[in-house]
Amino acid sequence: MLTAAQVLAQNNFGDTRSGGLAGPMGLFLILILATATVLLIRNMNARLRRLPDRFPPQGSPVDRADATVVDPTDGTGPQDSSAGAPNGRQQRRNG
Template identity: 60%
Template sequence: MGTFAVNNFGDTRSGGLAGPMGLLVIVLLCIATVLLIRNMNKRLRRLPDSFSSPEQTQREAEIARLNADLDRPAAGTTPRNVEQPRSVTPDEGTEDEVTADNTEGDVASADRDERHI
């Protein structure tokens, strides 16, 4: 009944490494912090003084995208031979020009046909 506090953790006086290990962790964290601050300062110095407005950036991105679309050949088409003179007739494999047909008569026939929606 006389002992209220019992040391169940062993002898803390001999061979204790908690103090030196804690000091080592703190020193390593300080070194890492100093290196990170130096690196961030270098990166911040490289940034420009001011950035362009979001509208200007969006406009430049749209122009770059449109230029890339113009430079890329359309899907399914072969690039035209630029060196070929324009007075030469096209190859036999090319299609003729497509012309639009008037479809007004189709609307009238669709109204009379019950099956066609």
């Protein structure tokens, strides 16, 4: 019968030939993750450098509501009110 000390003293840490791949595989995974992290950081830095220093100020909602609407047909033809309306797929994607 095994005692608690004998169960705890068993060596199950992979020092045999069948379990000896855990160390090199772990090192390989760490190197792959480190390489992916470095490449992602470089990509993000390049994208941030391409952004402008300042963005144009956005108008308040009141300014947008007061904007004049231009008739594309200049009053010469019937107006299609559904031409600029988003369909159901665009509505789900936008909000």
